[in-house]
Each structure stands twice: as C-alpha cells, then as structure tokens.
Amino acid sequence: MIRLLIADDQAMIRGAFAALLALEPDFEVVAQVATGDQVVPEALRTRPDVALLDVQMPSLDGLAAASSLHEQLPACRVVILTTFGRPGYLRRAMEAGALGFLVKDAPPEQLIDAIRRVHAGLRVVDPNLAAETLSVGESPLTGRERDVLSAAVDGGTVAEIAGRLYLSEGTVRNHLSSVIGKTNARTRADAARIATRNGWL
Amino acid sequence: MIRLLIADDQAMIRGAFAALLALEPDFEVVAQVATGDQVVPEALRTRPDVALLDVQMPSLDGLAAASSLHEQLPACRVVILTTFGRPGYLRRAMEAGALGFLVKDAPPEQLIDAIRRVHAGLRVVDPNLAAETLSVGESPLTGRERDVLSAAVDGGTVAEIAGRLYLSEGTVRNHLSSVIGKTNARTRADAARIATRNGWL
DNA sequence: CGCGGCCAATGACAGATGTCATGCCCGGAC
DNA sequence: GTCCGGGCATGACATCTGTCATTGGCCGCG
Numbered sequence: 001m002i003r004l005l006i007a008d009d010q011a012m013i014r015g016a017f018a019a020l021l022a023l024e025p026d027f028e029v030v031a032q033v034a035t036g037d038q039v040v041p042e043a044l045r046t047r048p049d050v051a052l053l054d055v056q057m058p059s060l061d062g063l064a065a066a067s068s069l070h071e072q073l074p075a076c077r078v079v080i081l082t083t084f085g086r087p088g089y090l091r092r093a094m095e096a097g098a099l100g101f102l103v104k105d106a107p108p109e110q111l112i113d114a115i116r117r118v119h120a121g122l123r124v125v126d127p128n129l130a131a132e133t134l135s136v137g138e139s140p141l142t143g144r145e146r147d148v149l150s151a152a153v154d155g156g157t158v159a160e161i162a163g164r165l166y167l168s169e170g171t172v173r174n175h176l177s178s179v180i181g182k183t184n185a186r187t188r189a190d191a192a193r194i195a196t197r198n199g200w201l
Numbered sequence: 202m203i204r205l206l207i208a209d210d211q212a213m214i215r216g217a218f219a220a221l222l223a224l225e226p227d228f229e230v231v232a233q234v235a236t237g238d239q240v241v242p243e244a245l246r247t248r249p250d251v252a253l254l255d256v257q258m259p260s261l262d263g264l265a266a267a268s269s270l271h272e273q274l275p276a277c278r279v280v281i282l283t284t285f286g287r288p289g290y291l292r293r294a295m296e297a298g299a300l301g302f303l304v305k306d307a308p309p310e311q312l313i314d315a316i317r318r319v320h321a322g323l324r325v326v327d328p329n330l331a332a333e334t335l336s337v338g339e340s341p342l343t344g345r346e347r348d349v350l351s352a353a354v355d356g357g358t359v360a361e362i363a364g365r366l367y368l369s370e371g372t373v374r375n376h377l378s379s380v381i382g383k384t385n386a387r388t389r390a391d392a393a394r395i396a397t398r399n400g401w402l
Numbered sequence: 403c404g405c406g407g408c409c410a411a412t413g414a415c416a417g418a419t420g421t422c423a424t425g426c427c428c429g430g431a432c
Numbered sequence: 433g434t435c436c437g438g439g440c441a442t443g444a445c446a447t448c449t450g451t452c453a454t455t456g457g458c459c460g461c462g
Contacts, residue, residue: 010284015309016217023220083211083284108216144439155391158419169418171440177420187448188419189390190356343408359449372410378450388418389449 002119005031005048005076007039007065009057017052020108027115036060043073050119053098055082055089063092070097077118081111085126087133088199100124139200140182148175150201153192203320206232206249206277208240208266210258218253221309228316237261244274251320254299256283256290264293271298278319282312286327288334289400301325340401341383349376351402354393 004027008014011034018029031046033039036057043051051069053062066078079100080093093101100118102111103126114124141149151161162172176188185191195201205228209215212235219230232247234240237258244252252270254263267279280301281294294302301319303312304327315325342350352362363373377389386392396402 010306011308012303012305012312013214013217016214016221019224019309020217020220102213104213105211107212108220111213142438155386155388155394157387160387167439168441170442173418173420174422174440177422180420185356186358186361187356189393192390193356345409368409369411371412374448374450375410375452378452381450 002027002050002115003030003046003048004028004115005033005039005043005046005051007033007036007052007057007062008054008081009034013054021112021115024112027112034058036062036065039065040068040072043069043076047073048076050077050079050115052079052081052115055080055084055093063089063096066093066098067096077121079114079118079124084199085129085132086197086199087129087136088139090125090129090133090199091138092199101129102126103129136198139195139198141179141195141200145175145179145182146195146201148172149179149188149192149195152176152188153196153201155189203228203251203316204231204247204249205229205316206234206240206244206247206252208234208237208253208258208263209255209282210235211255214255222313222316225313228313235259237263237266240266241269241273244270244277248274249277251278251280251316253280253282253316256281256285256294264290264297267294267299268297278322280315280319280325285400286330286333287398287400288330288337289340291326291330291334291400292339293400302330303327304330337399340396340399342380342396342401346376346380346383347396347402349373350380350389350393350396353377353389354397354402356390 004021006014006017006029008017014032014034018032021027022029030048031042033042037060039051039053053066055062057065062080066080069076070078078098079102080098081102081104082089083104085103090101100114100123102114106126117124147165148161151164158169158172162169165172180188180191183191183194185194205222207215207218207230209218215233215235219233222228223230231249232243234243238261240252240254254267256263258266263281267281270277270279279299280303281299282303282305283290284305286304291302301315301324303315307327318325348366349362352365359370359373363370381389381392384392384395386395
C-alpha cells in the first residue's frame with residue numbers, strides 16, 4: 001500500500017486527483033493540503049510514502065516545500081506536478097531532492113506509473129522537458145538582476161522599481177539593460193516574459 | 202443518469218475529473234476531448250446531457266465552443282470551468298448560453314452539485330465572481346484598441362506592432378495611450394496586465 | 403441632415419527608457 | 433598580494449513612449 005499526500009491550491013483539482021488515485025488498489029490518499037506551508041506538518045503527522053506537490057501554491061511554493069520536506073522527512077519521496085513545464089522549475093525540483101517531475105498535460109496513467117516508480121526509489125522526469133532544460137541552461141541572471149526584473153514584471157516604471165528596491169534609477173536601468181541583453185529580449189516586458197517562461201524568476 | 206462530456210486540454214486533469222465524477226452513481230462520463238473544436242462533433246455523437254468545458258483550450262477556447270454547442274445542440278447544458286476567475290469570462294460565458302460557471306478552486310462537491318442543478322435547468326454561478334463581474338463592468342476597449350493591446354502583450358515595440366497590424370506608428374501610440382487611460386494603467390505593460398486580469402483580451 | 407463614435411494619420415513635445423563609458427567598493431580566486 | 437566579477441552609482445546620449453491637438457473618412461442614429 002502506497003500512502004499519498006496531495007498538495008494543490010485548487011480544491012477541485014486536489015479532489016479530482018484524490019479520486020483518480022484512490023481508484024488504484026495499492027494507493028491510499030492519507031492527506032490533502034492546499035498550501036506549501038502545510039506540507040511538512042501534515043507529512044509528519046500522516047507519514048506518507050509519496051508526496052505530490054504542485055508548483056504553484058500560496059505562501060510557500062511546491063519547490064520550497066519539497067526541499068524542506070526532503071530535509072525533515074527523507075523517507076517521503078517527492079513528485080512535483082505542474083501546469084507549466086518551465087525548465088527552471090525542473091532544475092530547482094531536482095535540487096530540492098524531488099524524484100519525480102511531471103506536467104499536468106501528461107496522461108493520468110503516467111502519473112500513476114510515476115508514483116509507483118518513485119516509490120521504488122527511481123527517478124521519473126518528463127523527457128521533453130528534460131531535453132528543453134538542458135538546451136535552455138541555467139539562469140544567466142545575477143541575484144540582483146533577478147530582483148530588479150521581478151519588480152518590473154507588473155509593469156511599473158523605473159522610478160517605482162528604484163524606490164521599491166532602494167536603488168538609484170540609473171542602477172535599475174543598468175540592471176534592466178543587462179537583463180535585456182542576456183535574454184535577447186527587445187524590451188523589459190519581453191525580458192520578463194522570457195525569464196518567466198524559462199522559470200528564472 | 203446524467204451523461205457528461207469533459208473538455209480540458211490537460212489530459213491529467215481531464216482524467217482526474219472523469220474519475221471524480223464517475224464516483225457519483227447518477228453520473229456517466231460519455232466523452233472526453235482535449236480541444237475546443239472537438240466538442241461539437243463529439244457531443245453530436247455521444248449526446249451528453251451536460252458538457253464541462255475548460256476556458257483555456259487550444260484551437261477554440263471553451264467560451265467559443267460553448268456558443269456553437271449551445272447553437273447546435275441546445276439540449277446539452279453547458280458548465281464552464283476555469284482556473285482563472287476573470288470577470289470577462291463570466292460575461293462571455295453567459296452570452297454563449299452557458300448555465301454554469303465555476304472556478305477550479307471551489308470544492309469538488311460544488312462541481313457535482315452544480316452539474317445536478319444545471320442538468321435540472323438551473324443557473325449556477327460562483328457568487329464572488331458574479332459580484333466582481335458587476336463591479337468591473339464590461340470592457341471599455343474598442344475593437345481596435347483590443348487588437349493593438351493584444352499585439353503588445355508579448356513585449357514588442359511600437360514599430361513591430363504597427364508592422365504587424367499595418368498601421369502607422371502614431372496610430373498605434375494613440376491607441377495604446379487611449380488604452381492606458383481607460384485602464385488607469387501607468388505603462389502599456391501594466392495595461393496589458395490589467396486587461397488580461399479582467400478577461401478583456 | 404447633423405452629431406457623435408470609431409478609426410487612421412500627422413506633427414510636436416516632454417519625459418521615460420535603453421545603452422555606454424567610467425568609477426568605486428568589496429569579496430573570492432589565483 | 434593581484435586580479436576579476438558582481439553590485440552600485442553617475443553622467444551623457446540617442447531613441448522610444450505617452451500625450452495632445454488636429455484633421456479626415458466612415459458609419460449609424462436621431
């Protein structure tokens with residue numbers, strides 16, 4: 001019997017996954033949580049064999065939750081599940097100690113299969129995404145560049161970003177210029193789009 | 202017995218919903234499709250009582266699929282299901298003849314309940330979203346403004362947008378300026394964000 | 403018919419943005 | 433120790449953006 005924990009912020013999806021997985025005779029869903037910070041406490045209480053974590057969750061995302069879970073309960077294997085197949089996510093998931101990484105548009109059998117494999121200690125990664133991750137490479141952005149770009153995604157002006165980060169406008173412009181160069185973007189908005197798509201933010 | 206059609210581009214979600222709904226003794230999932238353009242043909246073949254349509258689907262979105270389904274098979278009630286509770290979606294869903302509108306972070310029981318109610322001919326709408334829709338109001342954008350803003354979302358320059366739409370740069374700037382004013386945004390990127398959030402694109 | 407709205411375009415202007423050169427400080431690598 | 437890269441800043445520059453006034457053509461409506 002494989003004991004499962006499901007973490008996803010969307011209740012309907014969570015319930016649907018639980019229903020899907022409960023159909024398997026050797027699966028048992030022992031916990032469901034909606035936020036990242038509930039993962040570790042609930043896992044310590046219910047001792048699942050495998051944790052299914054969505055990347056997008058409020059208060060603590062699935063990747064961060066994975067790493068603290070891996071640290072505090074190494075016996076529990078982690079499968080990361082996400083809507084968006086972003087290269088950076090996969091890289092971070094691996095660094096966080098996850099064994100499995102799936103995108104939600106794969107067929108359900110693949111999830112079921114992945115859970116069994118991961119439970120057996122094997123790694124399971126979407127092959128297309130793995131290839132893309134290798135081709136995209138790591139984020140070329142420095143820490144500060146990432147900060148500045150993150151502050152720019154909501155469409156604010158340079159002055160606002162500078163104010164928010166306590167920097168001079170010139171410095172913000174320099175960082176943004178550097179980011180635009182590194183991402184081969186044409187404008188700051190384009191750079192934000194590219195960095196987001198690659199999971200660099 | 203309520204016969205169901207499920208349309209969602211993400212196979213895993215589709216399968217999970219199917220599993221969840223099949224647990225109900227009076228539900229029967231008779232069709233699953235991945236794209237909007239498959240909805241009508243499949244519905245004509247399988248004659249479902251209720252169609253569950255996701256908004257985000259390739260080639261034809263759930264809202265467009267809803268309206269042609271409503272036209273060609275009025276007996277089939279439509280429930281729109283979406284990840285993003287955007288006011289504009291709800292408005293368009295109602296115009297397309299949908300009876301139900303739910304966001305995916307509602308609990309699963311609500312979906313089950315909604316299907317039964319919709320099957321009985323009742324309307325089911327998320328109350329929070331309904332309130333927000335009323336407060337946000339209709340899109341203030343003219344057709345051309347929407348075109349220009351849509352072409353601007355990917356972060357291109359004015360020159361690129363002008364080229365793509367066969368307009369002069371000045372005209373594009375005028376439209377963008379108008380959009381920025383109407384959305385109370387500070388920059389074009391901000392306007393794009395606001396319009397997207399409201400489902401105006 | 404005239405009015406108003408949408409669309410397209412032009413010209414002009416202030417201000418924002420992206421780029422570049424240059425300088426300083428710091429910490430880690432050699 | 434020196435060297436180098438990251439972070440921060442300044443100043444200068446060309447260009448791009450956002451705004452405004454104005455013009456004209458094209459509907460649709462009273």
